[in-house]
Amino acid sequence: MTAAAIPIIMQGILAAIDAAPGVIEVVEKAKALITALFTAKVINADQQNILHATVDNRAATWLSGLRPPHWTVEPNPS
Amino acid sequence: MKARIQRHIAAFFTIATAIVWLTACSSTKLETGGAYSPVNQWGTNAVAPMPELFATDLAYDLAYTVIDKVFAAERSNRAFLWGLSPSIKSTLDQVRGPASEANIQYLTARAVYLNNPTPAGLTALNTWLAKLKSLANSISAALPKELQL
Numbered sequence: 001m002t003a004a005a006i007p008i009i010m011q012g013i014l015a016a017i018d019a020a021p022g023v024i025e026v027v028e029k030a031k032a033l034i035t036a037l038f039t040a041k042v043i044n045a046d047q048q049n050i051l052h053a054t055v056d057n058r059a060a061t062w063l064s065g066l067r068p069p070h071w072t073v074e075p076n077p078s
Numbered sequence: 079m080k081a082r083i084q085r086h087i088a089a090f091f092t093i094a095t096a097i098v099w100l101t102a103c104s105s106t107k108l109e110t111g112g113a114y115s116p117v118n119q120w121g122t123n124a125v126a127p128m129p130e131l132f133a134t135d136l137a138y139d140l141a142y143t144v145i146d147k148v149f150a151a152e153r154s155n156r157a158f159l160w161g162l163s164p165s166i167k168s169t170l171d172q173v174r175g176p177a178s179e180a181n182i183q184y185l186t187a188r189a190v191y192l193n194n195p196t197p198a199g200l201t202a203l204n205t206w207l208a209k210l211k212s213l214a215n216s217i218s219a220a221l222p223k224e225l226q227l
Contacts, residue, residue: 026147029140036106036136048112048132055135058142059185068146070153071178073171077160 106133128195131188134203138184141210145177148217173213180209 036043106129108115114135115127152159152170159166184206191199 026140026143029143033136033140036133042107042109043112043114043132044109045112045115048108048114051132051135051139052113054139055185055188059189062182062185063189067178068150070146070149071174071181073174074153076164076167077157 108132126195130200131191131195131203134200134207135188138207138210141207141214142181144214145173145210145217149174149177170217173217177210177213180206180213184210 032047035041036047108127108129110121110123110127111117114129114132116124118124149170152166156167184203187199187202187206191203
């Protein structure tokens with residue numbers, strides 16, 4: 001990958017990510033992380049339960065052998 | 079376009095910084111009755127509260143989400159991005175395998191820890207979390223230094 005190609009590549013990735021609603025989720029989780037670890041706020045039961053359930057559900061999927069398709073290497077476009 | 083890219087760079091810096099700076103915080107306070115501080119029928123803690131597991135799971139969820147969203151965005155826009163540069167897919171394909179393995183190892187270690195919380199179990203969790211963080215940072219941290227604005 002040439003150095004000149006990388007900016008074009010990254011702009012392409014950013015354009016794609018910008019079109020996806022997931023970028024908001026990532027930023028919100030980052031904010032929640034910083035708040036939880038670097039403030040004196042008590043983590044309430046609801047917050048704990050949501051996180052615990054999220055990771056539990058993910059474990060149930062992954063440890064059963066299932067994979068989201070975007071986590072697997074697929075053939076290149078023709 | 080430029081302003082939007084700059085906002086995304088700022089967002090990814092925040093994410094990468096949060097991931098890198100994260101450590102299990104012993105001062106994390108958990109409300110009694112939550113999943114990480116469960117109570118018995120008498121309203122007292124059924125087991126010792128697990129603020130370290132909460133902090134680790136929180137960091138894990140962020141790292142997983144960063145990786146997940148980048149993979150999903152590439153796949154959703156594959157034809158377009160392939161036309162832009164085949165290197166995008168090939169670069170992410172190199173991360174897909176290690177990321178999947180690290181994720182499975184983290185979830186496996188977590189199941190072990192939940193069954194029997196020990197310092198060694200927490201160390202195993204943090205080992206795989208560090209791997210996921212590294213992979214998440216390699217995806218997001220690569221963006222700012224190479225972009226020419």
